[in-house]
Every structure is written in structure tokens, then in C-alpha cells.
Amino acid sequence: MSIVVFDIGGSSVKYGSWQGDVLVGKGSFETPKSWDAMKNEMKSVFDGFAATDSIEGVAISSPGAVDSVAGIIGGISAVPYLHRFPIKAEWENLFGVPVSVENDANCAALAEVWLGAAKDVQHALFIVIGSGIGGAVIVNRQLFKGKNLFGGEFGYMLLDGENTLSRLGSPVQVAERYGKAMGLPDGVADGKYLFERATEGEPLAVQFVDGMIDALARGIYNLSVSFNPDRVIIGGGVSVREDLIARIRERTAYHLNEHGAEAVDPDIQVCAFRNDANLIGAVAHFRQTAG
Template identity: 45%
Template sequence: MAILAFDFGGSAVKYGVWNGQEMTDKGKFTTPKTWEEMKASLLAVFLGMEQEFEGVAFSAPGVVDVEKQMINGISAIPYIHRFNIFKELEELFNLPVAIENDANCAGMAEIYEGAAKGKKEVAFVVVGTGIGGAIFHNGQIAKGAHLYGGEFGLMYLSEGETFSKLGTAVQMAWSYCERKGVEKETFTGEDVFRLAENGDELAKEEVNLFYEYLTQGLFSIQFSLDPEMIVLGGGVSAKEGLLDEINRRMKEKLAHFELNDFIPQIVTCKYENDANLIGAAANFITIQKNNE
């Protein structure tokens, strides 16, 4: 039977139907301003589908505490936090509900049907404005004792700065703008990459630092968690030549530390736009199987 999946985003809520093979009947609506409006919008989608579902799956921002049935932390949707959201949604649909953090869902999509299919030990690293991710141990999400597992962006890299501050193309662009003395939105990461390719010396410096810090962070993740595979997600994962440059620098670091047992397997994600929806459905399926 099908699963209805929703992905809570700060500006839009995406939805779709997982039929066991693909995500169909996809759509989205603007993120409502209140919880009551959100519930009304969710129910309207549910009733509009005119079919039976096994359950409803959600991808959401924040720290999802399954035991306490709530979402902690902070996000761009403040009204979904710190109450029993599981219970309210189950009552709304009169169906089983599963909720998981959005980065964990994106990672689950790669484990379930994506780049890491068949792998058991995986680190999923999302590189956007900041850096997030998910850890998978024995094929299951490993959240850690305080539910902060996979918050790779909080790792210290250099002079008190974090991985999120140093290892993203967005931050690279902001640094370039600051050094140029212009507004930080003047140039994007794509602009800086292009400027570097055209010989701009300052852009070349910033691109070099971006790759160096990104590789340093991935090196630390590899030798802290020892995953079979690191999967990179986020917009920058689609950049041509990204993996070649990371792998070149990774090999240099391995040689420097005389680590020659293996070469870390780093790949880019298979899913982009539908990753959170597919992962939410995969999470629901996993929970139902574990409860059998």
C-alpha cells in the first residue's frame, strides 16, 4: 500500500506518494504561518489524493525525538517544535505517522535506493549554507546520546572556526565578497568558481581554501567514524570536478600521514529534489518492519 510523504521546508511544504518504486503525485504548497493552518493544508492534500495509505511520513527540520514524540531544536518553522506533534498528526490522519530530521531523511534516501544502496556504515554530508548530515551504523540512523549525531558542521577546523563556517561554497562566496569590500550577496559560489577558472587570484585563493577545508572535514569524518562510504549532498555536490579535487587532496593527506590501508570512498548523492520525501517514506517502512 502507498505512503503519503511530506517534507516541511521553511518556504514550502513538498509532498508525494511513494508506491514502493517511485515518488508520484508530487506537489507543494507555501508553508503556512500557523500550526492550525498547516494541519488544514496537510489534511486537504490527504483528502485530495482519494486513495488509501498505509501511513504518513514526514521530513522535518530540527532535532526529532521519537521517544518523546516531539521536535526539539530551532528551525524556520517555529510552531512545529516542543509539543507532541506525532500524536496530533496521527489523530489528524487516523493513520500511523513517522517523522524524521530532514538531513537524516536525505541520507536514508541514499541508503534505501541511492548512491549508498547496500551499504551499512555510511556518513552522509550535506553541504549547503552550512554543513549537516547523518550517520548510519548497520544501516540504521545513529543519532547519538544527545541526538546530535551527524551535526558535522559543528566540528572545529581552524582557529576556532567550524566546518560550517569554512567548508561550504556559500561561505566561500561570502568571504570573497568581504575581501573585495562588497555586499556579501554580490557574488555566489558559482561566480567565485568561474572567476577562479578565469584567473582571478583572490577567487583562486578562496576556492583553494574551500577545497582544503572541505577535504579536512571529510578526512576527520572518515577517521572518526570509519564508514564504508561518504555521500556528499547539497547544491555543490553537482559541481563538475568536485570529487576529483577532493580525492586528489585526500590522497595527499593519506600520504602525509603514511595511511595506505585504504582510500576513502567519497561519492555524490543520487537524489536531490526528492531525497527528503523518499527518505521519509523509507524511514516509515523501516519503523513498520521493526515493529512487526
């Protein structure tokens, strides 16, 4: 018996089959433009796996504010046709097996709790740093989603009178502002470009990266004194940059010491899973709910 897994993103849908304790048959297809096209693509993948193995269920990682009990995806995302209808029921009718669906950042956190960087702790915060900043709250090894499913939406945190953590701490958004300040054509300055220019010593790039690191440290400071978790886990593209993670740790400690909260000692770690995190976490969610 295996579980077919999908991770729906704005540009592509990744998939695989969880067999025993490993993810096999991994692949992807371009995110379709319509719901009908999405169902056709997903059914084709499902049928391919079903031809060689019996399928226990389907586990799905999705953008948006996922009400996994009601089976409806609220909020907004880069895949607008997924929202505000009984999507889980349609998927179960499509596949003919139990289906679970959970928010993508929550899935990534569940993967870390199950098999990754939070497998040995009770309480953790998972911060995903990308085009915006999302995350998840883990209490007693369980997701805490909140009354309105906003638990873990750390990017909405205000860091000053008008700027959110997403605006000041996302490498994508910081790089866009850097590009405009330098008069570069749209699309030239992405996170990688910004970091490279900062490493070369370009003064404005250094200033922008410093500001981004400070914003992330302030966000972790706020979360640390609010939740005092066993561990803070950072995911997203910046998690591969050990130099940045070290500077975030250092700057967070500075803010804690500066404001008399030096007794709070957040254990800031990087995620164990990268591209497969959402798929593995979707399996964990299926086992907790549908399985």
C-alpha cells in the same frame, strides 16, 4: 495503499505519494507562517491524495533534532513553530493514520541506504553541504543518532582554533565572505557566483574556493580516520559539480598521505537522489518504524 510524504523546508514544503515503488503526484507549497496554517495546507494535500487512494500513513522529513520515538522536534530550525511539543501526536490526530517523522538529513541518508549510493555497503557517512553542513552516520545500515541526537552534525566540527566545518566548508558562507571582501552588495555573491568567478580566474575567488575545498577535505579526513566507513556520500548543491568532487577526493588523499593514514582509503561518492532524497528517505523511515 500509498504513503503520503512531506518534506518541510525553510522556504517550501514538498510532497508526494509513494505508490508501489515510485513517488507520484509531486508538488510543493510555500512554507506557512504558522502551525495552524501548516496543518491546513498539509491536510488539504492529504485529502487530495485520499480522494483517489487509500492511505496507509504519512511520512515526514523535518528540520531540527527529531526525536522520532517521542514525536518531538528539538533544536532550532528555519521553521520555529515545529519545535518542542508533541507534534507527531498532533499530526496523527490531524490525518487519522500512523505518522513517522525524521530529520531531513537523516532522511536523505536513509534514501541512499535503501535505494541509492549506499545500497551495497554496511557503514557510510552522508555529508550534506549547503548553507551549513549536516549529515548522518550509518552503522550496519541503520542510523546512529547519538545520545543527544547530534550524530551526523558534522558542521560543528572545529577545524582550527575557532572555525567550524560549516563556516569554512559551506559554499554559502564562503561566498558571503568573498562578497564582503570584494565589497559587493549583500546577496550578490552566492555559491554559483563564487564558482563562476573562480573558473574565470579571479584570484580572490580562486583562493576562497581552494580554502573551501581544503576545509571539506580536512573534515572528510577527520571523519575517515574516526569512523573508517565503507563509503562517504556527498549531497547538497556541490554534489552536481564533478570538478569540485574530484578536487575534494584529491585533497582528502593528500591529507591522509601527509599524516601517515594512507591505509585509509575513503570511497567518496555523490548522492544518487537530489530533490527527492528527503521524500524517499521519509518513506524508508516510515517502513522501518510506523509501517
